Amino acid sequence: MNRARRRPPALVVVVAVVAVAFFAIPLVAILQRADWATVVHDLTTPEAIAALRLSLVCSVAAAAFSVLLGTPLAWVLARTHVPGRPFVRGVVLLPMVLPPVVGGVALLAAFSLRSPIGGLLHDTLGIQFTFSTAGAIMAETFVAMPFYVITVEGALRSMDLRFEEAAAVLGARRFTVFSRVTMPLIAPSVVAGALLAWARALGEFGATITFAGNIAGRTRTLPLAVYLELESDQEAAIALSLVLLVVSLVVLVSLRDRWLRST
Amino acid sequence: MTLRAAFRLGLGELDLDVDVTVPAGTVTAVLGPNGAGKTTLLRAVAGTIAIDSGSISLDGVTLDEPPAVFVEPEARRVGMVHQDYLLFPHLSALDNVAFGPRSRGSSSRAARTHARRLLDRVGVGGQADAKPRALSGGQAQRVALARALATDPAALLLDEPLSALDAGTRVEVRRDLRGYLAEFAGPTIMVTHDPVDALALADHVAILEAGRLTQAGTIDEVTSRPRSRYVADLIGTNLVHGTAGGTVLHADTGATFTVAEAASGAVFATIAPAAVALHRHEPEGSPRNRWQTRIEHLDLLGDRVRVRLAPPVGLVAEVTPAAAAELALGEGDPIWASVKATEITTYPR
Numbered sequence: 001m002n003r004a005r006r007r008p009p010a011l012v013v014v015v016a017v018v019a020v021a022f023f024a025i026p027l028v029a030i031l032q033r034a035d036w037a038t039v040v041h042d043l044t045t046p047e048a049i050a051a052l053r054l055s056l057v058c059s060v061a062a063a064a065f066s067v068l069l070g071t072p073l074a075w076v077l078a079r080t081h082v083p084g085r086p087f088v089r090g091v092v093l094l095p096m097v098l099p100p101v102v103g104g105v106a107l108l109a110a111f112s113l114r115s116p117i118g119g120l121l122h123d124t125l126g127i128q129f130t131f132s133t134a135g136a137i138m139a140e141t142f143v144a145m146p147f148y149v150i151t152v153e154g155a156l157r158s159m160d161l162r163f164e165e166a167a168a169v170l171g172a173r174r175f176t177v178f179s180r181v182t183m184p185l186i187a188p189s190v191v192a193g194a195l196l197a198w199a200r201a202l203g204e205f206g207a208t209i210t211f212a213g214n215i216a217g218r219t220r221t222l223p224l225a226v227y228l229e230l231e232s233d234q235e236a237a238i239a240l241s242l243v244l245l246v247v248s249l250v251v252l253v254s255l256r257d258r259w260l261r262s263t
Numbered sequence: 264m265t266l267r268a269a270f271r272l273g274l275g276e277l278d279l280d281v282d283v284t285v286p287a288g289t290v291t292a293v294l295g296p297n298g299a300g301k302t303t304l305l306r307a308v309a310g311t312i313a314i315d316s317g318s319i320s321l322d323g324v325t326l327d328e329p330p331a332v333f334v335e336p337e338a339r340r341v342g343m344v345h346q347d348y349l350l351f352p353h354l355s356a357l358d359n360v361a362f363g364p365r366s367r368g369s370s371s372r373a374a375r376t377h378a379r380r381l382l383d384r385v386g387v388g389g390q391a392d393a394k395p396r397a398l399s400g401g402q403a404q405r406v407a408l409a410r411a412l413a414t415d416p417a418a419l420l421l422d423e424p425l426s427a428l429d430a431g432t433r434v435e436v437r438r439d440l441r442g443y444l445a446e447f448a449g450p451t452i453m454v455t456h457d458p459v460d461a462l463a464l465a466d467h468v469a470i471l472e473a474g475r476l477t478q479a480g481t482i483d484e485v486t487s488r489p490r491s492r493y494v495a496d497l498i499g500t501n502l503v504h505g506t507a508g509g510t511v512l513h514a515d516t517g518a519t520f521t522v523a524e525a526a527s528g529a530v531f532a533t534i535a536p537a538a539v540a541l542h543r544h545e546p547e548g549s550p551r552n553r554w555q556t557r558i559e560h561l562d563l564l565g566d567r568v569r570v571r572l573a574p575p576v577g578l579v580a581e582v583t584p585a586a587a588a589e590l591a592l593g594e595g596d597p598i599w600a601s602v603k604a605t606e607i608t609t610y611p612r
Contacts, residue, residue: 160349162345162349163349163351165306165309165311165336166343166345166349166351167351167362167366168310168311168335168336168337169309169310169311169336169337169339169341169342169343170337170362170363170366170410170413170414171337171363171366171367171414172337172362172366173337173366176366180362181351184351184353184354185351185352185353187353
């Protein structure tokens with residue numbers, strides 16, 4: 001650091017340290033509470049392994065759906081001038097601020113067996129979302145996709161459109177421009193958005209338990225398992241929490257710069 | 264294979280209204296100040312922006328003629344070298360050049376073979392596998408040209424092709440570009456703000472100011488008879504708007520000039536800055552144009568000192584630094600200026 005750089009005011013530093021402590025203390029506490037002798041055992045019980053596997057499957061699927069559905073959505077939000085676009089964006093980003101349990105209730109209203117759409121899907125295609133893994137994936141996608149959309153929309157807005165024009169003049173059709181120029185140029189943000197959505201899906205609790213229920217092996221993902229174990233076996237709950245904590249921290253640290261830049 | 268663009272297009276502040284015809288095998292340089300609409304003109308021909316009225320045609324095929332016709336850019340046979348080149352940063356130089364042929368239906372292998380040949384031809388075959396950020400300015404310019412030529416375009420559009428280069432590279436790239444343009448069979452439009460580029464590369468120049476073509480013709484025609492302040496400044500001469508009656512010219516600024524050849528009506532007159540002589544005291548002898556005036560501004564320009572005189576004379580004189588020192592010129596000083604009548608060229612407005 002350059003010596004001429006002025007030091008920050010002491011009061012600001014003190015308050016900032018307090019704020020950091022506010023976040024760090026619970027982290028340290030959970031690490032301290034963990035019984036390291038039994039962590040490995042707690043994480044390798046059949047229930048824990050089932051929850052881990054299910055979490056992995058559901059969160060990866062939710063991230064994949066977010067990319068699949070969210071990329072075209074982000075493109076439309078960034079590039080078109082459809083009427084009512086601010087309203088559309090609001091609807092799409094709502095799950096970011098909505099209490100997840102409310103999201104779960106809304107999903108129930110829309111896709112339970114007793115709802116028109118849910119009933120129709122069940123009768124025609126045999127798909128049932130409530131109390132099924134499909135429902136857990138849907139709930140996670142509902143909550144996680146906005147993180148992907150907002151990241152990729154930002155990247156699409158800030159990219160230099162002249163590259164796309166150059167591609168068109170070279171003879172590329174619209175889809176070729178999209179796949180060979182636009183997507184590669186925003187690839188870092190696509191990866192960042194997908195990772196962010198994945199991390200959010202991994203930690204999803206409220207919408208999942210409300211919509212898909214808490215059924216071992218089918219909808220009981222890690223956070224649900226943590227919640228359940230808390231009643232019976234606190235050590236196991238802490239061990240499972242550690243997994244979520246470490247994964248989330250790794251994702252956030254690896255993304256920090258990208259995420260901050262694109263917003 | 265003529266390119267004809269006669270159209271009108273509004274874009275924000277810009278109201279572009281032009282009529283340009285570029286015959287096959289010739290280069291027309293479009294010169295003009297920033298914001299005049301030069302790049303927009305190229306974009307309209309390339310099809311990345313639609314015109315409001317008029318028409319653009321290439322080789323007899325109408326590309327844009329509202330409301331009925333609009334050919335998408337990917338269906339136009341136009342090659343473009345963009346300002347800052349716009350090489351795709353995620354593709355190697357080779358894949359940048361192969362992008363066009365690939366998009367137009369060539370196989371991957373054929374496109375790459377073609378691209379390699381073009382890169383060799385423009386002298387950057389050794390950089391085929393390099394990403395654009397690893398290329399020097401001159402290399403990137405050559406790759407951009409190869410990319411534009413790779414689709415075998417019927418017309419070539421160059422947007423400030425040399426402006427991003429440093430002085431040394433520029434001379435070399437300009438010389439090579441001249442060779443490639445001479446080989447190119449179709450019409451070329453080159454946008455530039457550097458008259459040297461126009462002089463070196465173009466057959467015709469068109470001056471675009473605030474969306475209007477203020478002057479067009481061969482370089483000789485335009486530079487010998489500038490019709491706007493912009494052109495006069497480009498070639499470094501004084502331009503006087505006035506009304507002539509016989510050998511007397513009344514400038515719009517209020518000054519009066521005596522000219523050698525009789526003229527009448529609204530005229531332009533040019534006076535080379537070097538032909539404007541400065542004196543500390545009233546000059547004696549032959550000059551019939553002499554004024555007592557004041558020095559408004561002094562500017563050292565290379566090995567010459569440019570002296571702007573106060574209105575109504577308002578001319579720029581050019582003297583050597585030695586002469587400036589001898590006359591002890593200073594801004595605001597009173598000064599005598601004189602111009603021989605034979606040094607003033609007039610032509611109708």
